[in-house]
Amino acid sequence: MTSLSALPQHKARAGIQSVEVGFALLEVLSQAHGPLMLRDLAAAAAMSAAKAHRYLVSFQRLGLVVQDPTTARYELGPATLRLGLATLSRLDVVKMARERLPTFLQASGHTLALAVWGNHGPTIVHWQESARAPSVNLRLGDVMPLLSSATGRCFLAFGPRGGRADRSAPLLEAELSLARKQGRSDVPTSAALVRAMVHETQERGYGWVRNVLLPGMSGVCAPVFDANGQMALGVLSMGVTASFDIDLQAQRLLAMTRQLSADLGGSHT
Structure with missing residues (x-):
């Protein structure tokens, strides 16, 4: 039987790891000086291009990311602006x-x-x-x-x-x-x-x-x-x-x- 003293004192709350991983792409875009190609965005977020692309597809559906059809570069979308303005208004x-x-x-x-x-x-x-x-x-x-x-x-x-x-x-x-x-x-x-x-x-x-x-x-x-x-x-x-x-x-x-x-x-x- 495990003693009470052996149990962890603070248990981390469960979360959704994929959300945390995907956020790295948004973080990179927020710090970039302009739109990024998929390969550069993926490299900066330390993930493969294929994996990054799957996240970006979902982010585009949510309006968090947009892709320029001419250059194929990715940029933050209108949903991030709305979230940012809402946050600032509450500060x-x-x-x-x-x-x-x-x-x-x-x-x-x-x-x-x-x-x-x-x-x-x-x-x-x-x-x-x-x-x-x-x-x-x-x-x-x-x-x-x-x-x-x-x-x-x-x-x-x-x-x-x-x-x-x-x-x-x-x-x-x-x-x-x-x-x-x-x-x-x-x-x-x-x-x-x-x-x-x-x-x-x-x-x-x-x-x-x-x-x-x-x-x-x-x-x-x-x-x-x-x-x-x-x-x-x-x-x-x-x-x-x-x-x-x-x-x-x-x-x-x-x-x-x-x-x-x-x-x-x-x-x-």
């Missing part, structure tokens, strides 16, 4: 990011926040403070300035053009006017300096400030892009300047936001 980028913050918080040790573009500019929608960091006087719903915050600089550099950019114009002009009146030297005070700041932010791939918005505090904000190439979210990391390594925090943050973008069907350019 909640804020929820996805919130679920990943605890792991990132443990690795970074600094306070984190999520921001989206609201009616009045970049708006904090989630805040997660590090136990090791000092309390910061920011609240949910706070609108971050475009010129003096890492979040604002990130949205200014990567935010979508068109309607959102039009709404940012009066906000930017008001901040420029105030900065000139105050004689500030730590933020741009002219359109030319704003363009230079935006260019640097785009080159780096993230917005950052050191002792600008809050004395003794530094921050980094990286963008998350959706499938349309639009900035959907900003992820902010901030901490005491003396212990906040901007370059290190930026690289950690970019690894997270790039993965989020990929999961949304977007990418960092």
